[in-house]
Amino acid sequence: MxxxxxxxxxxxxxxxxxxxxxxxxxxxxxxxxxxxxxxxxxxxxxxxxxxxxxxxxxxxxxxxxxxxxxxxxxxxxxxxxxxxxxxxxxxxxxxxxxxxxxxxxxxxxxxxxxxxxxxxxxxxxxxxxxxxLGPEPLEHEFTPAVLKDRFGTKKVSLKAALLDQHVLAGMGNIYVDESLFQAGISPERRVDTLSEEEISKLHQAIQTVLQAGIDAQGTSFRDYRDANGEKGWFEQALQVYGRGGEPCQVCGQTLERLRLAGRTTVYCPRCQK
Known part of the structure; x- marks a missing residue:
């Protein structure tokens, strides 16, 4: 999608x-x-x-x-x-x-x-x-405080919360997995257990990963093409998404795959606490 x-x-x-x-x-x-x-x-x-x-x-x-x-x-x-x-x-x-x-x-x-x-x-x-829809994650108005407020007191996994378009608009399976990896946080963590520092790291990771995706003109695995029929090339930069069973490019640990919020999720058990 x-x-x-x-x-x-x-x-x-x-x-x-x-x-x-x-x-x-x-x-x-x-x-x-x-x-x-x-x-x-x-x-x-x-x-x-x-x-x-x-x-x-x-x-x-x-x-x-x-x-x-x-x-x-x-x-x-x-x-x-x-x-x-x-x-x-x-x-x-x-x-x-x-x-x-x-x-x-x-x-x-x-x-x-x-x-x-x-x-x-x-x-x-x-x-x-x-x-x-929730706020736009690349707008200046989207701050760590806004992210914390959107999470509220939810007792769900981070993966489920970030996929929820009412919490934050535009995120999907690819960029949620990549953002959580960059932030160093497990997708299984419950939203209400995050510290202020972790929320700040996650906020920065979301913006960095999404901007990198735009700069690469998106990710093309199967169907996606831009209006000119061209593929994006962010696939070349993916750290975890679609790489379950492969070694982590940061620490070498085998990336694990699990099912969260009805979606296949890939993460590094060593890098993401």
Whole structure:
């Protein structure tokens, strides 16, 4: 599933191509992939409107159109938004084609979990899943004190808490494992046992790892590609994720794999206390 660094990379690479362009037509190959608003068809809300910018909130893309319409796109497990300068025949798993003044944007999704919703911009937070999201981990307002406050008195594992989008927006399995390794804290630790120093280390690790992921344009194991169809290369920097049974690159201890919060988790039992 694309996480914050992947979605941010899609935002940046897509915005370069489509900002200020009008959406001239929409082809719905699998209509369930989109959702309109209060009885208004998706196409009626979108066709003829100009793309004025693209924002990101957690793992969601917010494609801003003129006349106060926003498209909220969630990639889920395998969704992609690809830009093509010329006409491109839809691939097997392409569900929506946006024809622009210049080029096309294809929304494809092998698993068919991704969705694009159109709704009035003033309601894009209050009437969507965005209203429940936690803070953005790369904003200046996100401090160790904020992280502590978001944890509250939860009695769950750190892995479960950091995967919870209500606690912190944008984190997923890859970057949670990597952040906990960099902070030197076990994913099994209960949130309410962390010291002030550990919270501070974790806060710094989260920001460092996410920024490194963005700088590498994300992690591409299987489905993820940016808007140009290019892979990210953060996989080359992974310390623990996907490396269960291999030696730790810091201490040489065999990395252990376990199941936490319903997700496979990899950590170093020596480096992460």
């Amino acid at each position: 694309p996480e914050l660094p992947e979605v941010e990379t899609i935002r940046r690479t897509l915005a370069i191509h489509v900002t200020d362009l009008m959406i001239k037509n929409i082809t719905l190959i699998w209509p369930t992939a989109v959702c309109g608003w209060e009885g208004k068809a998706f196409e009626d809300l979108v066709i003829g409107r100009r793309i004025i910018g693209i924002d990101r909130r957690g793992k969601y893309l917010l494609i801003r159109l003129d006349e106060e319409i926003t498209l909220i796109a969630h990639m889920r497990m395998t969704g992609r938004l690809n830009y093509y300068a010329d006409h491109q025949e839809p691939e097997k798993h392409t569900h929506v084609v946006f024809t622009l003044e210049q080029g096309e944007v294809h929304f494809s999704d092998v698993r068919k979990f991704g969705r694009i919703q159109a709704l009035p911009t003033p309601l894009s937070v209050s009437e969507s899943s965005l209203r429940k």
